[in-house]
Amino acid sequence: xxxxxxxxxxxxxxxxxxxxAENVQVRYTVPTNDPSKGSKGIRRVANAISGRNxxxxxxxxxxxxxxxxEGEMVGIVGANGSGKSTLLRxxxxxxxxxxxxxxxxxxPLLLGVSAALQxxxxxxxxxxxxxxxxxxxxxxxxxxxxxxVDLSALGSAIHRPMGTYSSGMGARLRFAIALAARxxxxxxxxxxxxxxxxxxxxxxxxxxxxxxxxxxVLLVNHAAKVIQELCTRAVWMHxxxxxxxxxxxxxxxxxxxxxxxxxxxxxxxxxxxxxDVMSNARQEEINVLEPEMVRNPIPRHAARPTxxxxxxxRHVRRRDERREVEEDSIPQLAAAEPxxxxxxxxxxxxxxxxxxxxxxxxxxxxxxxxxxEPPPLRLHPGDKxxxxxxxxxxxxxxxxxxxxxxxxxxxASKVRLIAxxxxxxxxxxxxxxxxxxxxxxxxxxxSSVPRRRSHTTEDARP
Amino acid sequence: xxxxGLTSIPxxxxxxxxxxxxxxxxxxxxxxxxxxxxxIVAESRAKVSGSTRKNILGYAWLFINPLLSVLAFWFIxxxxxxxxRGIENFLGYLVIGVFFFGYTxxxxxxxxxxxxxxxxxxxxxxxxxxxxxxxxxxxxxxxxIPSLAVMAVVLAVLPPAEVxxxxxxxVVPIVVLQTMFNVGLACFLARVGHKFPxxxxxxxxxxxxxxxxxxxFFSIEQRLADHPVLLAAMQFNPMHAFLTLTRDSLLxxxxxxxxxxxxxxxxxxxxxxVGFLFFWRGEENxxxx
Numbered sequence: 001x002x003x004x005x006x007x008x009x010x011x012x013x014x015x016x017x018x019x020x021a022e023n024v025q026v027r028y029t030v031p032t033n034d035p036s037k038g039s040k041g042i043r044r045v046a047n048a049i050s051g052r053n054x055x056x057x058x059x060x061x062x063x064x065x066x067x068x069x070e071g072e073m074v075g076i077v078g079a080n081g082s083g084k085s086t087l088l089r090x091x092x093x094x095x096x097x098x099x100x101x102x103x104x105x106x107x108p109l110l111l112g113v114s115a116a117l118q119x120x121x122x123x124x125x126x127x128x129x130x131x132x133x134x135x136x137x138x139x140x141x142x143x144x145x146x147x148x149v150d151l152s153a154l155g156s157a158i159h160r161p162m163g164t165y166s167s168g169m170g171a172r173l174r175f176a177i178a179l180a181a182r183x184x185x186x187x188x189x190x191x192x193x194x195x196x197x198x199x200x201x202x203x204x205x206x207x208x209x210x211x212x213x214x215x216x217v218l219l220v221n222h223a224a225k226v227i228q229e230l231c232t233r234a235v236w237m238h239x240x241x242x243x244x245x246x247x248x249x250x251x252x253x254x255x256x257x258x259x260x261x262x263x264x265x266x267x268x269x270x271x272x273x274x275x276d277v278m279s280n281a282r283q284e285e286i287n288v289l290e291p292e293m294v295r296n297p298i299p300r301h302a303a304r305p306t307x308x309x310x311x312x313x314r315h316v317r318r319r320d321e322r323r324e325v326e327e328d329s330i331p332q333l334a335a336a337e338p339x340x341x342x343x344x345x346x347x348x349x350x351x352x353x354x355x356x357x358x359x360x361x362x363x364x365x366x367x368x369x370x371x372x373e374p375p376p377l378r379l380h381p382g383d384k385x386x387x388x389x390x391x392x393x394x395x396x397x398x399x400x401x402x403x404x405x406x407x408x409x410x411x412a413s414k415v416r417l418i419a420x421x422x423x424x425x426x427x428x429x430x431x432x433x434x435x436x437x438x439x440x441x442x443x444x445x446x447s448s449v450p451r452r453r454s455h456t457t458e459d460a461r462p
Numbered sequence: 463x464x465x466x467g468l469t470s471i472p473x474x475x476x477x478x479x480x481x482x483x484x485x486x487x488x489x490x491x492x493x494x495x496x497x498x499x500x501x502i503v504a505e506s507r508a509k510v511s512g513s514t515r516k517n518i519l520g521y522a523w524l525f526i527n528p529l530l531s532v533l534a535f536w537f538i539x540x541x542x543x544x545x546x547r548g549i550e551n552f553l554g555y556l557v558i559g560v561f562f563f564g565y566t567x568x569x570x571x572x573x574x575x576x577x578x579x580x581x582x583x584x585x586x587x588x589x590x591x592x593x594x595x596x597x598x599x600x601x602x603x604x605x606x607i608p609s610l611a612v613m614a615v616v617l618a619v620l621p622p623a624e625v626x627x628x629x630x631x632x633v634v635p636i637v638v639l640q641t642m643f644n645v646g647l648a649c650f651l652a653r654v655g656h657k658f659p660x661x662x663x664x665x666x667x668x669x670x671x672x673x674x675x676x677x678x679f680f681s682i683e684q685r686l687a688d689h690p691v692l693l694a695a696m697q698f699n700p701m702h703a704f705l706t707l708t709r710d711s712l713l714x715x716x717x718x719x720x721x722x723x724x725x726x727x728x729x730x731x732x733x734x735x736v737g738f739l740f741f742w743r744g745e746e747n748x749x750x751x
Contacts (some may be wrong), residue, residue, distance in 0.1 A: 094584065
């Protein structure tokens with residue numbers, strides 16, 4: 001188990017990033033009932049008319065830096081309200097962060113808990129509607145229909161209105177629809193926790209294939225055990241910040257121990273644990289190298305007038321004034337100061353020579369104007385095409401191969417191999433932890449956590 | 463690596479990475495909107511069938527509803543009140559006014575709530591958000607076609623007979639112009655309604671005021687004969703232009719004034735461009751509800 005983890009480590013470190021979140025900060029101005037946050041004067045009169053008590057500003061994300069690479073499945077754990085779902089919504093592009101930015105290689109697909117698309121339509125009609133919304137043509141949608149029905153395993157319920165589904169059935173259908181477009185980046189927000197055991201099996205297999213095709217999955221789940229089993233890496237979020245980022249086993253273990261103590265009401269132990277983790281954590285920074293700098297030592301934006309700045313700041317500027325910022329006494333990792341760039345670029349980073357990375361199909365195949373105008377994001381590179389990796393994109397070797405030929409088949413079989421490998425690893429891991437793969441989940445978290453706790457105390461002791 | 467085994471994030475190249483959820487250029491926005499044309503049609507058909515499926519008679523209501531409303535108008539205005547009010551073929555005048563105004567009025571109220579109504583789609587999938595207000599208009603257009611059919615039958619059957627000329631075919635460009643106008647209006651109000659949810663409360667009032675101001679039940683030329691300034695302002699109203707053009711072509715078979723055609727074309731194209739650009743400028747914000 002440990003061997004496979006370390007073997008996977010270096011391979012991941014060299015792979016390309018699929019998601020880069022740089023200093024993502026989000027604030028929400030929300031109404032509050034808190035009498036201490038009440039307003040005064042004319043605003044109080046206005047609030048009385050509108051029936052509100054006052055507003056407060058919640059900092060949902062306080063500067064999150066996260067890089068997820070291809071083939072990685074990153075689990076996100078954290079207490080309720082720690083900003084997990086907000087982070088996923090921002091990475092999906094549903095919302096724009098107030099500060100910072102999110103870069104992705106492909107259009108991410110967000111799977112939330114609100115499963116019903118159009119409650120009055122039947123499941124089958126919802127499949128079609130969802131496929132079309134993701135940009136599939138009607139022909140592709142009808143091709144995908146069988147796959148979706150098969151994966152969701154709903155049987156004859158597929159013909160019933162989606163409003164009559166149970167939440168688990170809705171989540172299954174929603175997941176199957178999302179996978180029908182074969183997305184490269186999948187963000188799962190608690191969506192799989194409602195499914196039953198057989199569906200968990202199917203969905204894990206489907207995600208294995210996605211990961212093997214150099215995709216990336218971000219998984220939010222409250223059960224730390226699921227994160228440990230499925231993910232290669234885990235991130236612990238706390239009050240809008242990333243507290244810990246590392247191998248899934250270690251992070252989930254720590255989180256589990258903390259959560260168990262909080263649940264048992266042993267606040268002082270939990271606080272001590274948290275303080276321990278925080279003292280070891282440090283604000284991680286990402287140095288995002290712009291393509292101009294990689295190619296050309298003289299940055300282009302140093303020479304040209306930065307006209308863009310005013311435009312870029314438009315969505316950042318807030319017109320609504322906020323009077324009260326909800327703060328707490330816990331020392332935060334990121335002070336409020338915005339940081340986008342390191343103050344000085346140290347010698348190693350500036351002299352680093354980056355290989356010209358292979359491009360995704362949408363760019364390598366298509367236009368020359370990638371620099372002027374980014375292409376519209378797609379869920380996945382073109383279906384029928386496979387890009388052969390070559391150092392120089394202008395090289396003839398980096399040509400486009402049809403999926404029917406040998407190279408395509410070889411890559412496809414390699415994908416299947418990797419997916420099977422992941423599956424076998426997981427099964428071995430489960431067996432090692434003393435569970436039959438299909439055993440009823442009688443073992444509640446309560447009983448398993450103390451056992452794990454003793455492990456962790458041994459590990460933590462030097 | 464620090465003692466906890468935390469990895470530090472190294473420098474990453476942003477090559478091949480694109481900011482997510484940003485507003486794209488107008489050209490690529492339009493092309494991705496064109497790619498979703500099947501989605502727009504499927505979404506609006508789903509809404510039509512979703513609204514009728516609850517009823518026992520189902521799709522039949524698409525025809526029964528306008529038919530009953532025509533009967534009601536005929537009973538009140540033609541039979542009880544006998545109020546032609548100096549208008550030739552008053553029933554036809556009224557029916558055309560009510561149906562054509564209803565198309566725009568429903569697009570207006572539907573467009574205001576388009577973003578909030580499509581919240582589950584917005585959160586679930588990434589598509590150009592303009593698909594939502596456009597599908598509202600398409601949906602109302604699908605509702606409008608049965609109304610048109612009913613209207614044609616009623617006008618042909620009930621006396622007095624209208625004057626049939628070649629100008630009947632002018633209804634087609636009028637409907638096209640009105641649809642363009644509705645798309646622009648729905649897009650414009652979709653962004654306004656997303657920013658200020660209170661707008662939906664106003665819409666019922668504004669819609670009614672507009673209904674009376676467009677001369678659906680009466681001729682504003684007759685009523686406002688002694689207020690020339692107000693009359694000119696009211697005639698500038700695009701709905702008045704659409705209604706008058708339709709009545710002239712369909713009912714009376716006479717040529718409409720040229721300035722009215724110019725006004726209708728200017729309104730349609732102008733609002734389509736302005737409304738769509740206005741909506742597109744707010745593209746990044748619609749996810750926050």
